[in-house]
Amino acid sequence: MAFAIQSASKCAKFTSVLVRQGSGGSLLSGVTKHAAMATSADVLPPSTPGKELSKSVFISQSRDVFTNLALEDWMYKNFDFTDHHIMLLWRNDPCVVVGRHQNPWVEVDVDLLERKGVKLARRNSGGGSVYHDPGNLNVSFFTPKARYSRKHNLDILAKTLEKEWNLSPEINKKEDLIVDKQYKISGTASRLGRSNSYHHCTLLVNVEKANLRASLLKNEHLHINSTATASVPSPTVNLSELHPGITMDALMAAVGWQYMKTDDLTKSDKGWRQVQKQKGFQMVNPSEEWFPGIQKIRDEFASWEWRYGKTPKFEVSRNYDIGWGLMQITMNVESGLVKDVHVELPEGVAWGRMTGRIELSTSVANQRFTPASFLLVEKALKTQKLHSLHSDDRRQAARA
Amino acid sequence: MENNVVSLGRKLEHDGLCFFVSCDFPAVCTAQKAPSASVGRLYTDKHEWVEVSNENVATVGISHYAQEALGDVVFAQLPSIGTEIKQHDEVGALESVKAASELYSPVSGKVVEVNTEVENAPALINKACYTQGWLFKVLLSNSDELKSLMDEDSYSKFLKSDAH
Known part of the structure; x- marks a missing residue:
């Protein structure tokens, strides 16, 4: 990717890590619970005795929404984020993703989506329905639950847009990022477990807006009475419309570097010096070889039972x-x-x-x-x- | 507990309710009048509470601290009746302001009842977490598990410590 080459010198220190990643090794360093991992000789020991926090930016190589949701779920269930925070960047082919407790028949015209070839997925986090296509960047922030802070993560994104492209997005009450008081560029949701958590959000770079609107049309004939979580429709704007310099590659690089410059413990921007402590960018292949058991999770995400069967009565x-x-x-x-x-x-x-x-x-x-x-x-x-x-x-x- | 009572009073005042007249939090009131007079409610370090009846059935809910941390609950996903659950199993989720918080069972046993009122009106969890806002009932299979839980006093001390 463009940014990887552009930043080659800054990245040099991570070469060894990247090589190991390629061989399927140290990616698994954070894993504690997964049995297959725990016995693997490839597992690196936990961070240095001083336990300094390090960070990585993972970039999924899949565009399949079910695979990416499975990757996110796998990481949430198997990693120990105590000494290692991770930002996962992922993009999907056209799909609508509904919140964990939503009713797909309320949210979209299920038959219309099928005809259009837009997949319907259900995620594990709360909140409302969103449309994804490759013009939308999904950013997942993984931390231990104790360090979960959506505000802090959104500040990193807002700061990136301000520093790089002179935009001044605000965080609204719903913790969406908005510009010009109303236009949404990012929607947020999260999941909190016993020890782990993630906060994920969308960033609209250059999505097909006509397709976004058409995919979120409802079936007006159905009158549905339900306690399911409702979506709050918002006007949206693509970042590329706000600044022509914002391309997907440029944004991924900028967001990734800003994340690594930020010290999550003090919530402050410590510049390039901080980057030296991090593990850098890593392309990840959400395959069975890298993440044993991921295929089964993917199948569950793609199943009727999860997507439709989980609908609140x-x-x-x-x-x-x-x-x-x-x-x-x-x-x-x-x-x-x-x-x-x-x-x-x-x-x-x-x-x-x-x-x-x-x-x-x-x-x-x-x-x-x-x-x-x-x-x-x-x-x-x-x-x-x-x-x-x-x-x-x-x-x-x-x-x- | 004092800290809690203060913040609770503030919150309810803010909501336009009078905490001292209509009290939805008997535990808090009890603690206020006589801190040692526990109603037998036990707590986990993850802010769930358990109250056991004579029939070995435990009622499970979340604590005042937890409901306040969650904010307005908009959806309660509870376990199905008849499900066999183990202590610390994930049994459902509570959704609030776009966050889904997994729900874990503090005890093992069989789910014998779920609070359908809470399913229909999740705000009950915020309004009355110790009474109408209970979540589900479990027929205990291992009452020894209760020994590791905190009583009212230990829990309020725990809340004052930094550990949570």
Whole structure:
């Protein structure tokens, strides 16, 4: 990458580390819990007895959202960040990533995404839905939970943009980075565990904005009642629109260097002197060879059970104008599966002999919910005719 | 505990509620009146609390300190009834201001009840973490685990120390 060459002299001290990384070795130095790692001869001993904190900037070589989420998860679960903080930079092919406790059917038009070839993923952190494509840089900050500080991390990013490109982003209440009081350039979310934590955020460099908007369109026919976390839509702007000098490579380099110049313990910028303490930039290949077990995690992230099955239980309905008023079909969905279905008829209308609220037993019960489940219920309803109980209406209907 | 009471009073005042009139934190009140009169609630160093009934069922929640650190909880992901859990297992998560905080069980056993009110209204965790805001109940499989937990006094000392 451009910045790697440009910074070759500064990077020289890390050559040995980089070589070892290439051979699949010292990347694993921070690992404590993973059994396969613990017994590996390649594992480097923990930092020097003085336990000085060092930092690395990892750059994922994958563009697959499920692989990158798996890499992030693997690191969160297996690394010990006590003496080694890590910034992971990653980019994805077009996808929408929903928050851990969100409802994908509320957030996006699931069928439309599929037709467009935009993947839908669910992450482990909280918050709302975001669109990613290779014009968006994801930055994950890994620290022990005790040193978790979103504000500090965002300060590093804001400072980078200020120093390099004279921008002055602000951190708003939601801890998004915004410019000109409202335009979002970065969204934040995080995950906190017993000992580890990560804070990750997006940085919009040059995303396809038309695709961003289209991917976050909703299915207006579905009315969903749920306790799932809601997204807060915000106007966005690409950094490349704010300063033509902000390219993806330039930003990755600038953010990485600023991270390494920063002493996380004192939260201060100590310049190039601080960089000497760090392990530098490392390209990482999120493969089974480097991260044993990552494939299984990737498969889980890509599974229906995680992406849809994890949706908090909800009630979804559709309204149908049947001429005599609105008929409503409602389904209760738990773990992504349709639990029960009922129809609510408008007053004065009957289905066979039944009126009002009618519980249906249909073939969609216990099946995976999709918007097409409604089509199946509609079909089931057609086995009996809807008719008005008012004689005038009946005559009219007969004439029609 | 004094520190806690002060900050609690401030917070609720700020929310326009009167802490001393309608008290959602009996433990805090108890501690205020008679610090030694513990209600039998035990705490972990990760700020979960456990209260055991006669039937060997433990009610689990998070402490006042934890709910304050989390901020407004917007979603509570709790374990399913019937799940067998081990002490320190990850059993769910609490989401607040875009952070998902993993929830760990302070005890081993079988989940026998979850607080559906909290699932529907997670703000109860902030409003009444020791009463209506409980999270789930576990039929204990190893009551020895309780010995390693802190009582009210030890926990308030722990909160004053830097260790947490």
